[in-house]
Amino acid sequence: MKKIMIIPGLLLLSFLLFSENLSLSGVDASSLLRRQRVDLYLTLTDDYGAALPQTERSDISIYESPDGENYREILDKTVVGDANLKDGIQFFMLMDNSGSMYYDMQGRATENEQATRMTQAGIAMQSFLDSIGDSRDQIALASFNTGFQLLAESSSNRGQIQQALGQIQRPQEDQAYTELYAALNRAAPLMESQRGGRKVMVVLSDGENYPFFQQKGEAHPEYGEKIFTVDEAIESLQLRGITLFAINYGTGGDPQLSRIARETGGSTFDARSSSELANVYDSIRQALLQELKISYVAGVYQSDRVWVKVVVPGDESLVRFYFNSGLFGSGEHLPLLIVLLIFLLALICWILLILIPLERHRKLPNLEMVGVGLHQRVLDLTKDRTVIGGSSDHDVTIVGGQVKDDQQAATIIYDEKTKNYTLIAQETTMVNNQEVTRKELKTGDVIKVGDSLIIFDDEATQLK
Secondary structure, rough: HHHHHHHHHHHHHHHHOOOEEEEEEEEEEOOHHHEEEEEEEEEEOOOOOOOOOOOOOOOEEEEEEOOOOOOOEEEEEEEEEHHHHHHHHEEEEEOOOOOOHHOOOOOEOOOHHEEEEEHHHHHHHHHHHHHHHOOOOOOEEEEEEOEEEEHHHHHHHHHHHHHHHHHOOOHHHHHHHEEEEHHHHHHHHHHHHOOOOOEEEEEEEOOEOOOHHHHOOOOOOOOOOOEEEEHHHHHHHHHHHEEEEEEEEEOOOOOOOOHHHOOOOOOEEEEOOOOHHHHHHHHHHHHHHOOOEEEOOOOOOOOOEEEEEOOOOOOEEEEEEEEEOOOOOOOOOOOHHHHHHHHHHHHHHHHHHHHHHOEEEEOOOOEEEEOOOOOEEEEEOOOOOEEOOOOOOEEEEOOOOOOOOOOOOEEEEEEOOOOOEEEEEEEEEOOEEEEEEEHHHHHHHEEEEEEEEEEEEEEHHHHH
């Protein structure tokens, strides 16, 4: 009898010692304008803060509220356990290049360049670049002091980032201040153009926010007398669905960085050497790779903010908010009359787009391109297969980088027996504002690839 009782006792003890902790580490509503979609990122950790592998779970419930009180459940959602590995992580690495970064790790002046914090930080960054290899991750790099300098735009080219690291130079006296909050505000909008993938900013700093105007008493060369605040930095990151991870480097750090990181879903770390810093970079990435991604179609509200509640049986409810920027791309609230007028105008334009091809009587089935190139053009469908993609070799070329040069976005196939045309999508393609992978086309159907519209016209399908 005693042996039988020991087993459940050990299981209970194991559960208590190694319980799971769930946190809502990211809310990305940057796709509201294009797709009315919100992406949530959840992190599962043990009691020691180590990330645990995520699996696709069906026990998670999502609720939304325009006021933080009256919630409605989101029933249509997608849960993915390895999305960050498949989609890649969009890293924005923000490095302090103030005067104190040229002290040694103990905060002492040194003539030995290899002993400076900046050199050691570069070594850690190179180690991080080597560790992520040929993954789908994209990296952008910027530095800040009195000013802000974008050193490398988002890229998967690790050599480009390594070369950009070599461009960082020791600042002159007037450039050696630490405009930390200003840098966060400058960096966040640069991630707006990055579509897809988890958006993460990692800031490394060895000191507190030390504004030029406040400390020197002279107008800043760019910002004048403006002093950037912590709240501005938080809002700028939240508005764009960016999670901040902060690293206090060397012997110092800004006491508000932990608040900025926490309110954007991130964490704060300390590093006292290049090896510790390399481990921090790797830990951040490994935790991100273990995140659970939940995507859903958001509701339409008049409020500036929308609250999201995540409920897991046996755990506390997790609540965060996102800025309701689905229509205007900002968190500003406009009068209801203006909102209704804009919707009415959009509806009229949509109806006209559908009706235009019906008024043009062409003998052959055709595609009319709107927004492809510099002018509208019509392509008669005379082949069994018509390829839409980013290459000039394709039948329909989507320009402007909306589709990669060698990628096919969709193929339209003609069936001789049924006399029908069917669209097969290789990339995310929408027909009549609905995502599809396969769709039998009818006259007037509007195909959207990137920001370009393609209207299908076939009088024969109109009669069916």
